[in-house]
Amino acid sequence: MKNKWKNLLMLLAVVLLVVLPLLFVNGEFGGADDAAEGAITEIDPAYKPWFKPLAELPGETESMLFALQAAIGAGVIGYTLGLLKGRQGRQKLNDQKN
């Protein structure tokens, strides 16, 4: 029970860390890497990227792929945790029988 509360608190902290900047910081929340791009052109205005990304997908497709990335990862994590939990449950059952 104690551990459960601690876990809940940690989860709450993660949510707050994401929500609070959105509430209190006035920003665009664009990517840090785009900001770096700006900084590079500021330091060296003559710099031209010498290689282009192989594929530039439309924004919608891109967010689909990001969702897919998260979904695949979450699926594997869920599968693993479920497998481990089930395995332990079975083991307990066996221990009780014997």
Place this chain on the structure above:
Amino acid sequence: MNKRSYWRFTALVGVFAVYLLLNEPGTAEAMHIMEGFLPVGWAVFWWAAFLPFFFLGVRRLTRMTRDNPELKLLLGLSGAFTFVLSALKMPSVTGSSSHPTGTGLGAVMLGPLPMSVTGSIVLLFQALLLAHGGVTTLGANAFSMAVAGPFAGYAVYKLIMKLGEREKLAVFFAAAVADLMTYVVTSVQLAVAFPSADGGVLASMVKFSGIFAVTQIPLAVSEGLLTVLLWNWLKAYSPQELSLLKRGAKGGNTL
């Protein structure tokens, strides 16, 4: 459902509603160093720096999965964790967004070398399909996220465990440091490639750290907490695997 958990649930729904209302779909953002944004010399240099770790990682992985096939499950788990976390672009205190790396967990469980393989696979996925990062800059990005981060996290974990055996604290800091170190190294990589006209590398370093490392601090804390959550779960349900790692730690999961 009792009253207390009912309120907790309502609060959670409220928080998420606010979050989703405020979270405007942003423009696409790249990840780490963008394609073509490192001069050719540096791009080659970081590829050369990264590749040895990749090959050592592959060797370590094949040996590990041959000797302890049970560890494949944890390997998959740590890879999936990196996969999920690097898809989460979280807003930060600097008013821009970045994402966690998720490499600390795998580094603590399996040692830093296997992460050089799983981490770079995640980066390749994002470089090829999402135009985030790039193929030319993959060497540099993989060096920061799949090599420097995991090694730093692993070192921190070992250090804290040696000092006082406080496992959760060690896992937290390992994940947070692995995350933060990734972006510190990214800042260094950009600073040495683009020294400022006045102030040189150091001035550039300050500038790029302001963009990457400062943005990353709250995200590093988030990642530390999430990693401890998963760690607690593993401890509760997979004592065999983790004890296998403990035994392996004497020669198995070290370098």
